[in-house]
Amino acid sequence: MDPYIISKENNGVLLFTINRPDRRNAINYDVMSGLEKAIEMAKANDVKVLAITGAGSQAFCSGGDLSAFHRLKTETEAYGMLSRMASILYKLLILPKPTIAILNGSAVGGGCEIASACDFRIGREGMKAGFVQGNLAITTGWGGGSILLEKLPQNIAMKMLLDAKIYTAEELKEFGFIHHIYKHDPIEACLSFMKESLNKETTVLEAYKTLLIKKWELLLMRERMEEEAARCALLWEGEAHHNKVDEFMNKKNKK
Numbered sequence: 001m002d003p004y005i006i007s008k009e010n011n012g013v014l015l016f017t018i019n020r021p022d023r024r025n026a027i028n029y030d031v032m033s034g035l036e037k038a039i040e041m042a043k044a045n046d047v048k049v050l051a052i053t054g055a056g057s058q059a060f061c062s063g064g065d066l067s068a069f070h071r072l073k074t075e076t077e078a079y080g081m082l083s084r085m086a087s088i089l090y091k092l093l094i095l096p097k098p099t100i101a102i103l104n105g106s107a108v109g110g111g112c113e114i115a116s117a118c119d120f121r122i123g124r125e126g127m128k129a130g131f132v133q134g135n136l137a138i139t140t141g142w143g144g145g146s147i148l149l150e151k152l153p154q155n156i157a158m159k160m161l162l163d164a165k166i167y168t169a170e171e172l173k174e175f176g177f178i179h180h181i182y183k184h185d186p187i188e189a190c191l192s193f194m195k196e197s198l199n200k201e202t203t204v205l206e207a208y209k210t211l212l213i214k215k216w217e218l219l220l221m222r223e224r225m226e227e228e229a230a231r232c233a234l235l236w237e238g239e240a241h242h243n244k245v246d247e248f249m250n251k252k253n254k255k
């Protein structure tokens, strides 16, 4: 099974689907490459919006693939992976087209970071999400913490990061993390949410996105996301983190 699917939907929507439902759409290096490719493809003239979702109905994305990344032990090893994804999420943040995350199911850890890098987030009724990194004795490491602090009121963003809790769709909507809760088909929901924008000329969409990109540049987002990756890498090599990941792996192996 391909780890990701890139498809052209109606009305100029390019859809990137993380296709690892049996791993709850966890991110490995193949998915990272796929996302990078989709971001490049979204720059084409016939693409108006880039949408990101996960395969199946259980998860949008469960963050970094703990099986694949478990072998990264040192700060340097972890930094290579974290910094690569932070650079991809920065490219997503500054894509000159509107972007939307369709949260078809749970979004945890790095899954929330990917969603945060998109301009809009819609969630399926009953979905849950949370920045759970703190429970693994690390922080956000893909730049998503810095993004969240700019997109949500500071007190709400800090509470979400510090508490590392999982929230319901209703709570997430109240926080302003998701902008709409849908009930049925995810693609239909995306097309409906983006309907008015999709009617506009690509040049108009790009021009507005350029205003936003200027803001991200002034806020030094690239530098801040890189620093976030570096700080997370430092915590990554700590014993506390490795113990927490071992707990997750042992639970999984005992099943």
Ligand SMILES: CC[C@@H](C(=O)O)C(=O)SCCNC(=O)CCNC(=O)[C@H](O)C(C)(C)COP(=O)(O)OP(=O)(O)OC[C@H]1O[C@@H](n2cnc3c(N)ncnc32)[C@H](O)[C@@H]1OP(=O)(O)O
Pocket: 022, 023, 024, 026, 058, 059, 061, 062, 063, 064, 065, 066, 067, 068, 069, 106, 108, 109, 110, 111, 113, 132, 133, 136, 139, 140, 141, 142, 232, 252, 253, 255
């Ligand atoms: C590394 C980057 C870092 C960052 O910078 O942000 C992070 O992303 S840290 C966060 C890492 N993610 C997690 O801690 C989440 C772990 N997963 C879960 O909490 C749950 O799986 C879920 C996402 C809430 C879904 O729960 P549920 O629907 O009950 O499914 P299962 O737990 O039974 O999982 C099914 C299957 O998938 C495997 N799985 C799930 N998440 C991951 C993952 N992140 N990496 C690798 N594998 C994952 C899980 O082990 C099960 O496998 P099997 O037992 O073999 O079926």
